[in-house]
Amino acid sequence: MRKLVEIEDLSGLVRDVLGSACRVVGVDRLRGGSKKGVYRVRVDGTPMASVIVYSWAEEENFWPGRNDTDAEDPFAPASGLAPFLAARRSLENLGARTPRVLLADDSRHRYPADLAVVEDISAGTLEALFASDPARAAAVLDELAATVDVMHRHLAPEYGRVDLLERGGTAKGVSCEQLVLDRALRDLDEASGRDRRIAAADGRLRERLHGSSALVTPRAAYGLVHGELGPDHVLVDADGHAVLIDIEGLMHFDVEWEHAFLEIRFGEFYPVLARPGLDPRRLDLYRLAMRLSLVAGPLRLLDGDFPDRAFMHGIAEHNLKEALALLP
Template identity: 70%
Template sequence: MGGFAEAEDLSGVVSDALGKRRRIAGVDRLRGGTKKGVYRIRLDGTGPASLIVYRWADEENFWPGAAGEVTDPFAPVSGLVPFLAARRRLDEVGARVPRVLWTDDTRQRHAADVAVVEDITGGTLEALFDTDPARADAALNDLARTLNLMHRHHAPRYGRVDLLERGGVALGDSCEQLVLDRALRDLDEAAGRDTRIAAARGRLDVRLRALRALVVPRTEYGLIHGELGPDHVLVSAEGHPVLIDVEGLMYFDVEWEHVFLRLRFGERYAALSRPGLDPPRLGLYALAMHLSLVAGPLRLLDGDFPDREFMHAIVEHNLREALALLP
């Protein structure tokens, strides 16, 4: 783990993508990626001053033992194929994503799947909330329109976009049962790692099953990002939101997305909320989401993920929130 690329490793990627006329002036590995390396390449010469390289390499995937089973919508996903499938679908619905300049998944010249995409230099929506609130608010309202387009783009089956594109069938019988089964596994795993969860394990199990019993079946699903926090939204020079980390794009209950949006956007979630969401699903998914955000980061900390204090903070916050949802 942790074998990051150096400038010399990326020079061949830049040469293949842009030709030998452009030379690398500097490389910055951008913070936040857990399943792929994301590098800003600063360039000499005419043309774009910088571009972004995505590098899906085993040594840059911090999730220990993650198989990435394509039929499981929640399995860690990594690679060029799901990225390109997600990008195509987002283009179809009118959601902005970085423009792809070049890709290679042959692993003949490069040791990983790689993609070269445009560099959106306006920063993240998360950063703009602090540095330019007016610009951030405008982008947030635009993001609400983007999410409305996505969530109203329906399919008769749930599952990751790249799976459904190939005619595959997702794991499980329903979104709500899939969420319950995953939450129970997360509960078991978290209880084995934290005494506070272990002490409340029985009550949390009962609560999850009771919430699941309130959910009625559904046969239509919206297009969701799955992990859409303000750090996964860049803002273009024109002030428009640009979605990143889209490999997990899937059709699913939109309530799952809204629970995550509410968690990550906090008081700003009001701009993204929408009428017509199903309260029983929201209740089940909220508790399941918090348990996932306890078990997942604890699992990640088994490896050598560098920002350990940040991950511990995620665990603590979501542990408290999960226990607060008990009756």
């Protein structure tokens, strides 16, 4: 039985941040976190009505088996205070808005895990705004597109997670495209073992991956990519500005990898984010690889006790159909 955060766990911590007059009146675990716990802490006695606490406790990681956080592997699960802070520094230096950090603590004195207390951007997500206020969402999307442009134009001569490159490290692999191919083949193996429809198309999917990869030519500069930039990972603050969250996987990589994800997650709104000059051969490989990742990953998560099972199964099912639709 997992022990997740309760109100008494955070009362002293939040009082340290907001002052002795602060009283915690409620703690809610927010939906969707699979590698860290995200908690809204409601308070009295302070100008702030609430704060957000990130907890990177082991109990908060719902991924079974592959919990390796090797920073040298761009595709290893990115989790922890160090990659969060490194990503935040990189984004803030480029003018990209992220939640303001009120406390970052890896001492384990206040709480037995790395944690951060950040401002609560409680106006909601861009995803919700698309439905509730399309005109306001359009303005936020325009701002997000400008932010993504700045990130993607921020080039580095090496690929890898920003916390690794910041320390002078070198990422694994010989190229982005080879890393993507290797990961896609692993995802295909996993998905084939879990679903007969993928298994029946395994040979054709494998041939398509190898064929697309063979057409990609070398590259020597890599943009800054979020890695999971969906409209659910963009909050909207009270002034209508886009605020990026779930940033731990920030890395320098082929921007086509990001665009393959943006196409999927933004759907009909993607044209605002689309840009000329992307490598069509990389996109061809990365689109299929991304679909396979979004099949294998959710199915792997469902091997454990992730609570929102219907939602995760729906992601796998949708992307399975889309992966098969990419076959000739």
